[in-house]
Amino acid sequence: MVKELDGIHIGGTNINNILYADDTTLIADSKAKLQNVLNAVVIKSEQNGLSINRQKALCMVISKSLNIPPCNVTVNGDKLEQVDQFSYLGSLITQDSRCDKEIKRRVRISKNVFTAWRRY
Secondary structure (H helix, E strand, O other): OOOOOOOEEEOOEEEOEEEEOOEEEEOOOOHHHHHHHHHHHHHHHHHOOOOOOOOOOEEOOOOOOOOOOOOOOEEOOEEOEEOOEEEEOOEEEEOOOOOHHHHHHHHHHHHHHHHHHHOO
């Protein structure tokens, strides 16, 4: 059901979701396409006795533009929170799609581990 819906096209392949264990990321190149994919997931989930955890469901627009447009995606009429960054599988994803913050975060973690290790 979800496979047929448009997401983003990479090398001729349509991708609209990424699944890993209990993490799901929905992807689309427009608000309308994302809302369609999300609606399909909500319907299929409800048919199977599941629901979307609105506290964990977030929306983020990735863009090189300085003016990030609002996402305004909803689940059963409730607007999802729009964020400018989030952690996915241990990596920091930012709305500008740059790696600066992730690199600094990893250097900081490494420095803290190395400093703690040297104390012993």
